[in-house]
Amino acid sequence: MTMVDYAYPDSRLLQFARSPVPGRVKSRLQPVLGEKGCLALHCRLVEYTHGQLQDAHLAPVEIWYSEKEGSDFFRRFSPAAGRHCQWGLDLGERMHNAFDHVLSRSRFAVMVGSDCPFVGADLLGAALGALAGGQDAVFGPASDGGYYLVGLARAERRLFTGIDWGTGSVMAQTRLRLRELGWRWRELPTLADIDRPEDLPRLAGVAGFEAYASRRKVCN
Numbered sequence: 671m672t673m674v675d676y677a678y679p680d681s682r683l684l685q686f687a688r689s690p691v692p693g694r695v696k697s698r699l700q701p702v703l704g705e706k707g708c709l710a711l712h713c714r715l716v717e718y719t720h721g722q723l724q725d726a727h728l729a730p731v732e733i734w735y736s737e738k739e740g741s742d743f744f745r746r747f748s749p750a751a752g753r754h755c756q757w758g759l760d761l762g763e764r765m766h767n768a769f770d771h772v773l774s775r776s777r778f779a780v781m782v783g784s785d786c787p788f789v790g791a792d793l794l795g796a797a798l799g800a801l802a803g804g805q806d807a808v809f810g811p812a813s814d815g816g817y818y819l820v821g822l823a824r825a826e827r828r829l830f831t832g833i834d835w836g837t838g839s840v841m842a843q844t845r846l847r848l849r850e851l852g853w854r855w856r857e858l859p860t861l862a863d864i865d866r867p868e869d870l871p872r873l874a875g876v877a878g879f880e881a882y883a884s885r886r887k888v889c890n
Contacts (some may be wrong), residue, residue, distance in 0.1 A: 676727060685731065685733045689714055689735050689741060691737070692705055692706070715864065725791070765820070766827050768781065769781070788861045788872075807855040809856075812823055
């Protein structure tokens with residue numbers, strides 16, 4: 671087995687991913703792609719994101735999937751020790767539980783979703799570098815009001831409690847929580863997740879996704 675010389679060997683890169691269950695992924699794109707197309711795009715985004723994390727060679731990678739149904743899909747990625755099923759009542763609790771688990775044995779952890787294929791080594795390195803430089807947290811705001819990346823130096827449940835997940839106020843509410851905690855944090859450039867038909871043209875510049883970008887249509 672080839673050993674990787676990581677820049678931050680005592681930290682972790684975490685990928686959060688929904689299990690590829692037909693009808694439960696990328697549902698807002700079904701008017702354009704159909705159920706099968708949505709599933710295929712979701713799987714491609716998960717694979718691409720995982721490749722970005724691995725190829726960065728910044729820190730060991732772990733993948734955290736949403737439910738055991740469909741978990742066989744993830745066997746192709748991280749070794750068994752780096753695969754975990756999320757647990758918790760909502761997204762915030764699942765994220766906190768993952769950070770709490772990982773930060774008990776790692777210096778820092780940076781988590782990304784699987785909906786933004788624009789996160790490469792530069793942004794990942796900037797996130798880890800901010801934490802190494804003394805920031806308590808780092809966030810990558812998403813154009814829809816959420817965030818595509820969060821990095822922490824320590825787990826804090828209050829950061830993920832009482833947030834209106836899935837709405838355009840997630841990042842704004844998180845900033846308020848950060849101020850309440852008195853934390854220092856850095857924000858990375860705002861990027862877009864691929865969730866809605868109007869997001870598909872953004873994929874035109876990403877290798878392997880051109881076919882999805884060309885299938886956009888106006889949906890009233």
